Amino acid sequence: MLDPSKVIEFLSKYASCDVSDALVKRGHKFGGYIPNLNRYSSNAKGTTMAGKAYTILFAPKDDPRPAIKGGYIDNLPADSVLVISTTTNLQKLDSPFTKLNNALYGGLMSTRAQYLKSNGTVVFGRIRDIDEHRDLHRDVFAYGIGSTAHAPVVKMVGINVPLEILIDEYPEPRKEIINPGDYIVGDNNGIVKVEDNAELETLIDYIPKRVNADNLVKEDILKGEKCNPSQKKRRAGL
Numbered sequence: 689m690l691d692p693s694k695v696i697e698f699l700s701k702y703a704s705c706d707v708s709d710a711l712v713k714r715g716h717k718f719g720g721y722i723p724n725l726n727r728y729s730s731n732a733k734g735t736t737m738a739g740k741a742y743t744i745l746f747a748p749k750d751d752p753r754p755a756i757k758g759g760y761i762d763n764l765p766a767d768s769v770l771v772i773s774t775t776t777n778l779q780k781l782d783s784p785f786t787k788l789n790n791a792l793y794g795g796l797m798s799t800r801a802q803y804l805k806s807n808g809t810v811v812f813g814r815i816r817d818i819d820e821h822r823d824l825h826r827d828v829f830a831y832g833i834g835s836t837a838h839a840p841v842v843k844m845v846g847i848n849v850p851l852e853i854l855i856d857e858y859p860e861p862r863k864e865i866i867n868p869g870d871y872i873v874g875d876n877n878g879i880v881k882v883e884d885n886a887e888l889e890t891l892i893d894y895i896p897k898r899v900n901a902d903n904l905v906k907e908d909i910l911k912g913e914k915c916n917p918s919q920k921k922r923r924a925g926l
């Protein structure tokens with residue numbers, strides 16, 4: 689297995705699009721993209737967020753599972769990306785992608801997460817305290833914003849469990865699973881998931897080659913060459 693801190697350092701140097709190109713090349717037609725999340729707040733340099741998923745699951749109060757007490761934020765590992773979602777009965781295929789109008793995440797959570805050196809937060813729901821995340825320069829991606837805390841309507845039922853995300857797609861909707869430990873990459877284009885498996889080494893090998901090829905295509909275009917033949921030439925053998 690590759691050293692996670694090295695993988696995170698590597699991924700943070702590239703764009704989410706570069707990662708998707710590599711995944712498409714490996715036969716993943718959706719390129720790992722998890723749609724509809726907005727970047728509400730960004731790290732100070734505006735660079736790519738990367739880290740290992742630390743997952744949290746919320747369910748409606750009437751879910752049969754007991755609430756997990758004591759919170760989760762104090763155990764957040766350094767280099768993690770905190771990923772918060774809900775059970776699928778609170779998800780929607782169409783905008784705003786959640787039935788929950790209470791916010792799942794706020795500024796105090798970000799303050800603690802930043803202190804623990806976690807790399808960012810992804811919320812499949814609403815967030816609040818938006819200015820606090822921005823003041824902290826924390827990377828925060830979410831479906832939307834809100835004003836009210838989550839506690840009156842949902843409870844935490846899972847820490848580091850697989851999260852099921854409903855995604856509308858042609859010809860039919862699908863479910864994306866985010867497992868704890870998956871690599872999560874995010875920038876202004878959105879969020880991409882990369883599984884931590886044997887394929888990772890090939891992806892890491894491919895990404896710089898493809899980026900280099902595309903840089904050469906750009907140079908060709910700026911010199912007046914046609915795009916399509918240049919792409920063909922520069923990407924040959926990749």
Ligand SMILES: O=C([O-])CC(=O)C(=O)O
Nearest residue numbers: 793794795796797837838
């Ligand atoms: O109180 C909450 O549930 C979340 C919140 O606003 C914060 O973390 O600041």
Ligand code: NI
Nearest residue numbers: 794795796817
């Ligand atoms: Ni708050």
